[in-house]
């Protein structure tokens with residue numbers, strides 16, 4: 001006996017979806033679907049990847065940025081496609097400096113980078129909580145701590161250590177937070193500011209690795225890697241140092 005009731009309901013659903021997909025494809029080919037709708041309906045490219053893939057993707061984006069061959073983007077299409085969810089493939093803890101815009105630096109679109117920014121790119125409770133959210137809730141597999149050349153916040157930390165300089169308002173607290181990294185490299189060869197910028201990145205990576213059970217669990221499960229880099233103001237290139 002052959003009738004529709006013998007078929008599992010899911011067969012009908014699959015057939016319907018196949019038909020619907022084919023129809024959308026035909027409409028797209030015929031130009032009947034507006035471009036924006038067709039793009040928005042396409043599968044999002046922001047699929048969650050493993051830590052190694054995320055790092056490769058991040059650095060490829062930086063190569064494009066440094067070489068001035070960035071992708072063309074339709075931000076309206078990206079905006080529409082992201083209304084209901086986000087799956088950023090990397091989190092960046094970067095300085096607030098106006099010359100560093102992580103989304104530009106890594107040639108990423110909306111929904112791809114989870115950015116936490118504070119002058120001096122060091123660990124605060126709220127910044128750590130934000131990163132924990134990205135890893136635990138959004139499934140982000142990579143954290144990059146991003147320092148940069150000529151960082152004014154680290155320069156304040158250097159002045160605080162070397163000259164006992166004081167700063168107005170809450171800026172003093174920011175300078176104080178950077179002093180331990182500065183103190184570690186006071187005797188190191190080379191430029192104190194450059195060394196302090198690099199040391200601050202290394203210290204921040206170390207703190208993220210050790211001060212959060214949530215991040216430690218993700219690392220232990222192979223779901224997270226934390227790296228550190230320096231953004232070069234002149235070339236736009238990011239050098240990984242930790």
Ligand SMILES: [Zn+2]
Nearest residue numbers: 095097151152
């Ligand atoms: Zn800075």
